[in-house]
Amino acid sequence: xxxxxxxxxxxxxxxxxxxxxxxxxxxxxxxxxxxxxxxxxxxxxxxxxxxxxxxxxxxxxxxxxxxxxxxxxxxxxxxxxxxxxxxxxxxxxxxxxxxxxxxxxxxxxxxxxxxxxxxxxxxxxxxxxxxxxxxxxxxxxxxxxxxxxxxxxxxxxxxxxxxxxxxxxxxxxxxxxxxxxxxxxxxxxxxxxxxxxxxxxxxxxxxxxxxxxxxxxxxxxxxxxxxxxxxxxxxxxxxxxxxxxxxxxxxxxxxxxxxxxxxxxxxxxxxxxxxxxxxxxxxxxxxxxxxxxxxxxxxxxxxxxxxxxxxxxxxxxxxxxx
Amino acid sequence: xxxxxxxxxxxxxxxxxxxxxxxxxxxxxxxxxxxxxxxxxxxxxxxxxxxxxxxxxxxxxxxxxxxxxxxxxxxxxxxxxxxxxxxxxxxxxxxxxxxxxxxxxxxxxxxxxxxxxxxxxxxxxxxxxxxxxxxxxxxxxxxxxxxxxxxxxxxxxxxxxxxxxxxxxxxxxxxxxxxxxxxxxxxxxxxxxxxxxxxxxxxxxxxxxxxxxxxxxxxxxxxxxxxxxxxxxxxxxxxxxxxxxxxxxxxxxxx
Numbered sequence: 001x002x003x004x005x006x007x008x009x010x011x012x013x014x015x016x017x018x019x020x021x022x023x024x025x026x027x028x029x030x031x032x033x034x035x036x037x038x039x040x041x042x043x044x045x046x047x048x049x050x051x052x053x054x055x056x057x058x059x060x061x062x063x064x065x066x067x068x069x070x071x072x073x074x075x076x077x078x079x080x081x082x083x084x085x086x087x088x089x090x091x092x093x094x095x096x097x098x099x100x101x102x103x104x105x106x107x108x109x110x111x112x113x114x115x116x117x118x119x120x121x122x123x124x125x126x127x128x129x130x131x132x133x134x135x136x137x138x139x140x141x142x143x144x145x146x147x148x149x150x151x152x153x154x155x156x157x158x159x160x161x162x163x164x165x166x167x168x169x170x171x172x173x174x175x176x177x178x179x180x181x182x183x184x185x186x187x188x189x190x191x192x193x194x195x196x197x198x199x200x201x202x203x204x205x206x207x208x209x210x211x212x213x214x215x216x217x218x219x220x221x222x223x224x225x226x227x228x229x230x231x232x233x234x235x236x237x238x239x240x241x242x243x244x245x246x247x248x249x250x251x252x253x254x255x256x257x258x259x260x261x262x263x264x265x266x267x268x269x270x271x272x273x274x275x276x277x278x279x280x281x282x283x284x285x286x287x288x289x290x291x292x293x294x295x296x297x298x299x300x301x302x303x304x305x306x307x308x309x310x311x312x313x314x315x316x317x318x319x320x321x322x
Numbered sequence: 323x324x325x326x327x328x329x330x331x332x333x334x335x336x337x338x339x340x341x342x343x344x345x346x347x348x349x350x351x352x353x354x355x356x357x358x359x360x361x362x363x364x365x366x367x368x369x370x371x372x373x374x375x376x377x378x379x380x381x382x383x384x385x386x387x388x389x390x391x392x393x394x395x396x397x398x399x400x401x402x403x404x405x406x407x408x409x410x411x412x413x414x415x416x417x418x419x420x421x422x423x424x425x426x427x428x429x430x431x432x433x434x435x436x437x438x439x440x441x442x443x444x445x446x447x448x449x450x451x452x453x454x455x456x457x458x459x460x461x462x463x464x465x466x467x468x469x470x471x472x473x474x475x476x477x478x479x480x481x482x483x484x485x486x487x488x489x490x491x492x493x494x495x496x497x498x499x500x501x502x503x504x505x506x507x508x509x510x511x512x513x514x515x516x517x518x519x520x521x522x523x524x525x526x527x528x529x530x531x532x533x534x535x536x537x538x539x540x541x542x543x544x545x546x547x548x549x550x551x552x553x554x555x556x557x558x559x560x561x562x563x564x565x566x567x568x569x570x571x572x573x574x575x576x577x
Contacts, residue, residue, distance in 0.1 A: 033545045041325050041412075041543075061559040068540050068548035073368045075540065079547045082560070226368040254368065277541040278363065278373060279410070281325070 010294045011301040012048075012287070014268055016246065017169040017194055019130045021103050021269065023048040024302060025259065025287040028250055028273035029107035029133060029173070030054060030079065032283075034093035035100065041280045046287065048269060049103035052089070054135045055123075056108075057115045059085035069206050069215040074225030074252070075274060076204050078218040081109050081138065086119045090126055098128035105171065109135040112142060113154075113161055120162055131169035134158060137177075137200045137222075149175035149184075149200070156187040163192030171248065173197035174239070181235050182242035195246040197271065199235045202228055225274040226252040233265050240266020240307055254282065256289020263302070264309040323415060323543060324349050330407045331385065338465035339391045340436070341401055343376075348384040350411060355418030356444035357509075357534050357569045360388065361542030362400070363410035370396045373412065375539045375564070377439040377511070380446075380471060386411075389439040389468065415542050416568050419509050419532055421447050426507035426530065428454040431472075432520050434490050434512025435461060440534055442471035444509060449473070456503060460490025460516065491519040498527060508532070510572075521572035531572040539564045552576040 012023040026049040035050040044050060062082025069076050084092070089106075097104045106129045110116040116134065123129055136149035136158060148154045159172055172188040174181055176199040185196045201222025206215040214220075232251020240247045249267030253259050254275040262270045275282035294302055328345040336342045350360070361373040374396040380387040392401050403409070421429075421444070429448045431441050438459060448455050457475045461467045464484035469475050477485030478493040486493050490512070510520040511534040524531030540546035544565030551561045554576050561567065561574075 030547075031545065037543065037545055041323055062547060062550060064552070065550050066538060067550060068538065068546065070370060070372050070538075073371060075371060077540075077546070077548060082547045082550075225371050274371070277546050278371060279325075280412075280541075280543065280545070 009300065010291055011303065012291060014303060016131065016171075016268075019103055019169055021048040023287045024263070024269040024290065025283050026051055026103070026105065026248070026269060026271045027276055027283045028271035029135065031273040031276040034084075034089065034097070035104070036093060036096045042284060045101040046284045047102045048287065049105055049130070050097070050100070051105040051133050051271065052093075052097075052107050053083050054081050054107045054109035055083055055086045055089050055119055056081060056110060057086060057119050059083065059088065064217040066216055067221075069221075071204070071206055071223065071225075072227060074223055074227030075277075076206055076216060076221035076223050077201070078216045078221035080218070083109075086122050090122065094126060094128055103130040104128060105131045105133050107133045107135055107173070109138050111138060111140060113158055116158055117161055117165060120165055124166055124168075129168065131171060131194075132162070132166065133171040133173050133197055134162060135173050135200070137173070137175040147175065147177070150178050152184055152187050155184055156191040159188040159191035159193050169194040171195040171197055173200055173250075175200045176231065176235050177203050180238070182238045185239045185243045185247075189243045189245050193245060195248055195268070196239060196243065197248040197250055198239050198267075199232050199251050202231060224252070226254055228252045229258060233261055236262055236267050237265040237309075253286060254278075256286050256293055259286050259290050260293050260305060263305040264307070266307040266309075268303075268306055323412060324353070325410065325412050326350060327408045328386065328411045330403050330405055330409065332405060333401070333403050336389075336470075337468050338463070340466060340468055341390055341392070342379070343388045343390065343400065343403070345386045345388070345409065345411065346384055347386040347411060350413050351381040351384050351386045354378045354381050354386070354414040354443070356421060356447045357419035357440050358414040358416050359542075359568060360386070360411050360413035361415060361539070362388075362412075364396050364399045370399065372396075372540055373542060374400070375415075375542055377534065377568075378414065378443055379439050380442045389436060391436055412542055416564060417566065419444055419534070419569050421451060421453070423507065423530075425505070426453070427505040428456060428503035428507070430494075430503060430506050430508045430529075431455060431457045432490055432494060432508055432510040432512070433457070433459050434516035435466070437510070437512030437516070437534070437536070438468050438472075440511055445472055454503070456497075458490050458493050458497065460493065460512070489519070490516065491523055494520070494523055502527065508572075510534070511536070517572070518577040521575065521577055524572055532569050533572045533575070534569045535563055535567055537563055
């Protein structure tokens, strides 16, 4: 899609396999429901894509309260993948998603490899899904609750199994809670993934000093929001230099400037997550601001920014600070 | 649900650590039903990051009135606002109190602390519907009481500086001992332990009871799934405080 801005045509679109995305801003899984909840406040057709809440084979009630706590510049969550399950998603949510003029990416979560495959196979039989994003940051019930996503062989195995079952683009959402995220990115690239999303939340914790108790019912949770942006940017940079498949940048993006930073660090596209909780229209605002940046900089194709950082010298600290 | 930028018309201290914020909100104000809330962005920075939920205290034409006390970073920053500052407001949100219910003729409003916030707008609507209203307020002390725009008010304070020395539930017990109002229904708002006690009181007297719950929320519109409320329903373990509430039939809550 070409958008008129500042007298120039700016190309904002990109492709992932057969799927054309009208712009480089997607809304992250778990931060936009199933796409239908925000409709009264947001024109979802102006987004590049919607990533659904994680879908599991059976409905999940989620964790006991408290599930969220605000931290400095961010929030911790421990939702526990509460969702309506893939069957109700297909019957109740997909009909609406088929009517929207934006890409729909189904996010899948599971506690066994068989469950990942089962959810994907159900969705394979349905029209209206453009791609899959796989949440590997889930406890593996067969391995005593160890997170799939922190085991490189398990992450690769999930990718391989799913690759054999779909021709739709397969995006693996990587966790940053590992020593070298790029090793995981390489492993899923070798196993047939079409792209990686970097990154899921960082493990974090908050305590109440009065009661001496953890704030979250699960003790630890996932940290997101502006506080994690520098970490996410470094993970995207590390990953983009290690693999040939595209990287989708996620982590604390709240405005167009943040998003451009991720493109420069090597992200083909970005996802807006926690910012949607603060402003349901955050994704659209980010997309508009990215376009305005391109107009201001005389950039005709936003794609020319991907990986275009100048890593030779640092920026003057004084300039960026003051 | 609307998202609008609302100018502050006034911010005044109305009791000890209790502030009344008046916004000019011509789009939102006429839509608000008693018991609904607003999710307010305190400022445009990322700290505090999340919006803060507030019950609507009153509406008057385009005026939207909120009552709050300073308990943390968000409300501290809110108390610094000046006339003319703008606030990004999402609302009206949540399920209102069920005031149309023909099964009651006397509304028994029960509020603890800042739980008084939704009572004036509720009172006005109840009176318009021809219901009798009795109001039971509990507060820490005389100085923290807010009694305006309420009717038939009875008071309990923790220190006895006004009304009965004790809790608002003690006050209810005493009032009902001397006569149960005709076909009553309780509408309660306040801290969780107080609501739990009111819910138990309602069960004991076999009175219908709706509670308006308060607690931390993320988005306020059901997206983040951050505000679960545990239900007694075996088929549905959690409701969301923001979207399925904040008002609930007290019998549906697992206290």
